[in-house]
Amino acid sequence: MLAIRPLTPARWKDLEALFGERGACGGCWCMFWRLPRSLFERQKGKSNRQAFRKLVQKGKPPGLIAYEGRTPIGWCAVAPRDQYPALARSRILQPVDGEPVWSVSCLFVARPYRKRGVSTRLLEAAADYARRRGGRIVEGYPVEPRGKVADAFVWTGLASAFRQAGFKEVARRSKTRPIMRRE
Numbered sequence: 001m002l003a004i005r006p007l008t009p010a011r012w013k014d015l016e017a018l019f020g021e022r023g024a025c026g027g028c029w030c031m032f033w034r035l036p037r038s039l040f041e042r043q044k045g046k047s048n049r050q051a052f053r054k055l056v057q058k059g060k061p062p063g064l065i066a067y068e069g070r071t072p073i074g075w076c077a078v079a080p081r082d083q084y085p086a087l088a089r090s091r092i093l094q095p096v097d098g099e100p101v102w103s104v105s106c107l108f109v110a111r112p113y114r115k116r117g118v119s120t121r122l123l124e125a126a127a128d129y130a131r132r133r134g135g136r137i138v139e140g141y142p143v144e145p146r147g148k149v150a151d152a153f154v155w156t157g158l159a160s161a162f163r164q165a166g167f168k169e170v171a172r173r174s175k176t177r178p179i180m181r182r183e
Contacts, residue, residue: 006061
């Protein structure tokens with residue numbers, strides 16, 4: 001049975017187990033959208049891990065962990081958009097309007113659990129999590145590849161999973177990257 005819980009300091013070891021040495025993807029540790037690009041690149045790996053851990057220790061969960069039993073199997077980063085300053089620097093992911101939104105910036109599912117609906121469940125839980133904290137709109141920036149693509153390139157999620165979780169496309173400034181919302 002799948003359980004989804006906020007990432008708290010007490011669950012940090014679960015995230016480490018899920019992400020492994022590489023921080024889920026190339027030393028990111030879910031810091032890509034939170035830092036200026038040059039700082040992100042300098043911090044890849046251990047320093048990004050430390051920065052993310054400090055963020056978790058502040059007490060505001062930056063996302064959700066999915067568990068099968070006691071095994072952590074998936075991750076979804078979700079927070080108010082203003083916590084991701086790199087989104088503002090992206091010409092493709094500029095705000096759609098002036099509405100305050102929560103952003104789903106990253107999805108990661110452990111290899112043995114992929115293609116089993118875990119991302120969709122995490123997205124549904126992220127929308128509920130944001131709503132309980134006063135968020136009215138949850139936005140995501142998935143990819144919609146034109147053919148087969150390596151898992152490493154779908155770390156913002158797949159548009160199909162967002163659709164299954166009730167998100168609707170509201171803008172598209174790139175052929176392969178829609179902006180999707182759930183209100």
